[in-house]
Amino acid sequence: MFKSKRILAIVPARSGSKGLKNKNILPVNNKPLLGYTGDFIKKNKFIDESVISTDSTKYQLLAKKYGLDTFFLRSKKLSKSRISDYEVIKDTLMKSEKHYNNKFDIIIYLQPTSPYRESKDLISALNTLLNRKLDSIWSVSEVDLKFHPLKQLVFNKKLNFFHRAGKEVIARQQLSKTYIRNGVFYIITRECITKHKSIMGKKSQGYVITKRCFNIDDKNDFIDFKKFINENSS
Numbered sequence: 008m009f010k011s012k013r014i015l016a017i018v019p020a021r022s023g024s025k026g027l028k029n030k031n032i033l034p035v036n037n038k039p040l041l042g043y044t045g046d047f048i049k050k051n052k053f054i055d056e057s058v059i060s061t062d063s064t065k066y067q068l069l070a071k072k073y074g075l076d077t078f079f080l081r082s083k084k085l086s087k088s089r090i091s092d093y094e095v096i097k098d099t100l101m102k103s104e105k106h107y108n109n110k111f112d113i114i115i116y117l118q119p120t121s122p123y124r125e126s127k128d129l130i131s132a133l134n135t136l137l138n139r140k141l142d143s144i145w146s147v148s149e150v151d152l153k154f155h156p157l158k159q160l161v162f163n164k165k166l167n168f169f170h171r172a173g174k175e176v177i178a179r180q181q182l183s184k185t186y187i188r189n190g191v192f193y194i195i196t197r198e199c200i201t202k203h204k205s206i207m208g209k210k211s212q213g214y215v216i217t218k219r220c221f222n223i224d225d226k227n228d229f230i231d232f233k234k235f236i237n238e239n240s241s
Contacts, residue, residue, distance in 0.1 A: 009053040009133055012112035016054045017099045018044050018075055020119055021086050022063035026225050031061075031119045032069055035233050036240065040223065041066070043122035045073025051126055054115065056107055060099045062086035078106050092116065092193070093206050100200055114195045116206070120223040121190035122232065132194055132214040142199040142208025146191035146216050155182045186213050189220040 008014065020031040020041050032039040038046075041059070048057045059070040060081050067077040079102050085094055096114060104110055113136070115129070128146065136144045152158075157176050159169040168174055176182065199208035221232045 015111035147186035147213035
């Protein structure tokens with residue numbers, strides 16, 4: 008428990024990834040990506056239960072090796088490529104509460120494709136969620152101003168600004184900071200899922216991570232993470 012709140016960690020690992028086949032279980036130093044998330048959960052003793060949501064029995068066997076519970080398989084309906092995180096979280100939360108015969112106050116959503124995390128960030132974000140009575144808090148990274156949305160363009164039949172306000176931008180000083188979610192963690196209250204039917208809710212905040220993050224979608228992302236681990240292994 009964390010400050011008397013029951014915590015459920017959910018690890019989503021659908022097997023049908025298209026950009027990088029079986030990316031959730033690709034090995035780095037003889038450990039599958041989901042294994043890095045499983046080991047991270049073990050370090051954080053305040054997490055009461057941890058569950059994998061997957062459509063693959065092969066993934067379940069690997070997940071069990073790294074301490075994740077595997078009492079259900081995700082349905083085919085919820086294993087399609089355009090299923091939202093909200094649907095996966097709600098399904099896992101309801102199944103978990105039935106399985107453990109207990110309600111959870113907070114859900115921590117940990118994607119295997121963002122395998123590098125630090126406990127101090129998670130703990131700090133949890134404290135912020137509770138102290139400010141938020142519905143959710145997402146880990147984010149600041150976007151370099153050179154990639155600001157108002158500087159982005161679209162090109163169909165002709166070149167144009169992505170947003171019409173972009174034509175008014177003549178100096179970096181006119182641009183406010185923007186952020187992108189990095190997948191390191193999502194922390195969400197039970198009420199946000201059951202009442203607001205959302206993973207953001209009405210009162211949400213970003214937790215800015217300044218260190219390097221990995222969000223593995225393609226082969227180059229995977230190579231970068233593998234290189235990082237090899238360079239930083241003791």
